[in-house]
Amino acid sequence: MALTAEESGRLVGLLAAHAERVVQRWADIVAASLHGRLSQAELRLQVQELHRSMIDAGAEGLTDIQSEGAGELRAALAELSRGWARQGFSATETAVGLYALKDVLVELAEAGEVELRDVVAFGGLIDRMGLFTFETYVHTREGLIADQAEQLLELSTPVVKIWDGVVAVPLVGTLDSARAQVVMERLLQTLVDTGSPHAIIDITGVPAVDTQVAQHILKTVVAARLMGADCIISGIRPQIAQTIVALGIEFGDIATKASLADALRHVLRLTGVEAARRQPRREA
């Protein structure tokens, strides 16, 4: 419920009249909940900024957080909560940062500076400010998570050239649909870029293979064949071999090898390179 113009007028007046006291107490209460993770001076600056933009919003702008005049206040709130979210503050800590203002108002009421009826009305506005802050907080965190997920994808899917005409992808960790797609595209692109007709997909580091993961690997192999390259799957551990058979997954005529070394040897033999193990020289 929005404040009436008179109510917000009284709130602005109150904040302006007791500016020093409000900012000081507000900063103190927030500081107590943060256990010194933000310096007193920094915190005071941030609180001061919020305080100022509330007063600047004026009687018109402060009736409701979504009102036209509250644009700058919304921007200030958004900035604060974005900053805190990035610094790793919890949702509660961010919310307390605003709700502390309610405690300040109650203290002012006890001192007889403001009527209790107004405190309740102002509280409603602060609640809505809190919700807005929280919304921004969640949004920022979602963005962070999405960024990190993307970075993780980048990190976890290297495609390396291990021999002339042979590239390998060592898969590590759980393969979900999104990751499998990235791996698939990167492998195929590397085949084109390096002109390599052979690829080894090593699944030693994949903890489990289900039907879906197997499907993704199979599709990659088929796509590579369409492009004129051949894939070998290596690093199939005993449990995974059992799952593959139990699930009835057909690898068809796709070459599978126990280890990356075996796979490489297989490719080299195909391409006519002799990989001889050097014998220790013995005196006759």
Next chain:
Amino acid sequence: MTAGVDLSPKAQAIGSDEDVVRVRQLVRTVAVAVKLSLVDQTKLVTAASELARNTLIYGGGGSAEVTVVDDGRRRGVRIVFADSGPGIPDLDLALTDGYTTGGGLGLGLSGARRLVDEFDVETAAGNGTRVTVTKWSR
């Protein structure tokens, strides 16, 4: 039908072989503007090619309308293929891999369905066919 940031709905009549090519180019332009990934662009354009050909061959010609859609979180491309041809008498059969009445590979409808995120067919015998497909950005 300009390229770039123009995201208003665009229509292309399908009456000849060359129009199928034009549908492909139109869909490609919009898919790029909406920033679909390269693979998703390719999938959508391929699906559009199959469906535009169906509209031409089985529907006796018709039209394709390309619109940009937005569900608040992400954007996508929606294409509606409409014809006033004989309709599809048995939709389930038409959506079966390898089923064809036109001497093709029988992958047009069923294959196109696998290439898009949303797929919808409205058809009635004698009342034409309307295929709506949507591909969302990730």
Next chain:
Amino acid sequence: MERVPVLKIGDILLVSIQIDMSDQTALALQEDLAERIVATGCHGVIIDITALDIVDSFVGRMLSTIASISRVLDAETVVVGMRPAVAITLVELGLSLNGIRTALNVERGMELIAASREADLTYDGEVEYPEPGQTATSP
């Protein structure tokens, strides 16, 4: 209607598709190639699709047909330069391009044709073809 040029390089016909083909253009290419194989007596056909940003079922069928026709005419067809996004889409579409040999680029395609030609010429009745559907059979 645009036409796709067919170039003769030594014993090989090279087709580099640079345009977004209409179905008519694709069918015309299919006919042109059959005629050129017979007219030139070439034993290899390389179709370079590096520039194609999509291959739909119609073009896929054209490639399969060209491969089959050229096999009958004692020429080997290799499709080269398929883009990753195109390959992924074809797999999803369910098109396997059976009977078509593929290579990453023109150079690899030429090696492939040379190798299978050599195997053909040295055929002494004892060589076993591991994939009968995929190699050119001797006359």
